[in-house]
Amino acid sequence: MTVAVVLFTADLRLRDHPPLHAALRSADEVVPLFVLDPGVHAAGFDAPNRRAFLADCLSDVDDGLRRRGGRLVVRSGPVDREVRAVAAACGATEVHLAAGVTAYAHRREERLRRELGTAGVALRVHEAVITAVAPGAVTPAGSDHFAVFTPYSRRWSEQTLRTPLAAPRAVRVPDGVHGEPLPGRADGSGTSPGLPPGGETAGRDRLARWTRSGGLDAYEERHDDLAGDATSRLSPYLHFGALSAVEAVHRARARGGPGAETFVRQLCWRDFHHQVLAARPEASWRDYRTRDDRWRGEDDAAGDIAAWRDGRTGYPIVDAAMRQLRHEGWMHNRARLLTASFLTKTLYVDWRIGARHFLDLLVDGDIVNNQLNWQWAAGTGTDTRPHRVLNPTVQAKRFDPDGAYVRRWVPELADVDAGRIHEPWRLPEDRRTALAYPSPIVDLADALTRFRHARGRD
Known part of the structure; x- marks a missing residue:
């Protein structure tokens, strides 16, 4: 009886899963395995919203496997050590996984190759999925x-x-392979109340x-x-x-x-x-294209950064987006661009501060797309327009002309008409005071002058 292990990583599904498909072809029994690696948390890439969504995904994979006669084995610890231990426990001769595309994933594959090689277990790496x-x-x-x-x-x-693969009809898991209880969504704290359900x-x-x-x-x-x-x-x-x-x-x-x-x-x-x-893995935290920026940071822009994070900048479209992020753990792509441009080019704050905040909250917080989209907005990334500055008011009138998006997330402005909702500072003073909504933290004209001077465009 031949046995193979399938290491699930960023492929938490049963349909179109090449490593699982290959393992089921090559072995009589298969151990579907997921390892909760503390290295992910230690590296700062963990976040409550993603932990909760991950718990849903693992539960859904386990449910699907159980309907097919199998189950998902979950272990905690260094991934190379846990995979080797599971392979030894079930007598597996092969471990299958999909190729990674990040620096962390490449290091994981190298550690697995070394650890399994000393045990005489073959590592089968399939095309990235x-x-x-x-x-x-x-x-x-x-x-x-x-x-x-x-x-x-x-x-x-x-x-x-390639043609997507169907989900397997049956998965036979050998006896005697022990795992841990599946993590539950309730195991995490600090999750956004509007977080969507996870899973295939x-x-x-x-x-x-x-x-x-x-x-x-x-x-x-x-x-x-x-x-x-x-x-x-x-x-x-x-x-x-x-x-x-x-x-x-x-x-x-x-x-x-x-x-x-x-x-x-x-x-x-x-x-x-x-x-x-x-x-260019270093582009996750370093400028892809240097602009010789002398960004403001936590020391000299603490108030502006806090206002941006809390959705209290005085620019309704920015504040609506930042409040949506905190409530849902998600934000519309246009809103991501607006808020990133506002932080980096209007407030002239280091893009890494914004990227870190997004990673702390986004359920789709992806070190690849999050960081490179931030660099694109900051003008330090690929294929970018480094000197383009988005005016939040102009953008708001274009993409939220009736103010419905702002009214949903900034209830202080719910009764302001469409003609003024994106410029509440133009309301009469007594009306502004009654709204209890902050005044703009920065003058857009002054901010534009500062940015152009910083980029040598004045």
Whole structure:
């Protein structure tokens, strides 16, 4: 009787799971394993919202396996040590996992290869499943990655994606392999009250309902509508691998139309960032392109940073977005761009401070896309417009013209009409005082002058 271990990582699903599929082909019995590695917490990449969502994902994987005769084994400890212990306990000769795309994942694979090699257990690493097109699959001449999106997207679109795999019909797990109780969502504290449910079942249901309701068809024209909430909200499920990016692309292309094309383009942007950070892992915390900025930090901008974090800047669209982030652990992509631009270019605060705050709260907090999107907003990243400054009031009038988004998240302004809701400082003084809403913490004209001077554009 042959046995294999499948190490689940950022692929918490049963459909379209190449390592699981390969293990079931090669062995009579399979141990589906997930390791809660304390190294993730020690590195600062853990957060209450993601722990809660992860608990949902693990529970859903376990439920799916039990319906097929198996179960998920969960262990805690250094991943290389725990995988070796499980392999020894069940007599496994192979361990299967998907290739990682981050520096942490690469270090994990190296440790596993060393640890398992000393035990005579083969490590089978399969193509990365967190992206639609694996990092490094397409490269420009003379470089290990694309630094500009447009040529990357052309090459990306030419790739033939593999056919998504069906979920297995049965999974036979050997006896005598012990694990720990599954972590529960209630085990974490400090989670956002509006956090969505995690797991493959919830993710597939979200995708089906969004598509069925016309969300995909209308995506091209509505995806920037803040109040309409017309985006897919699939990012947490893609981040944890509860949904397959390959399957998402296939399903969108099968639907066709401008909305599907725009949605697929967003998935391409996601892969673009993955291939950048795979080649330049230091860009997670260092400028991809240096601008010689002398950013303000916690010491000299503490008040401004606190106001930004708390949604008390006096600019309603910024405050609405920051309050949504705290309540839901999620934020509309347009709102992420606005709030990041405001912190880095209007307040001239180091992008790393904003990126850290987002990672502390986002349920889809992804070291790849979070950091590189922050760098894009700050003008230090790839394919960027370094001197472009977004005016929050102009953006608010464009993407929340009736003020519905602001009214939802900034109830102090619920009774302000659309003509003034994005500029409450223009209201009569007695009305402003009655609102109990802060005055702007910065003058936009002064902020623009400061930024242009800092970037040598005055």
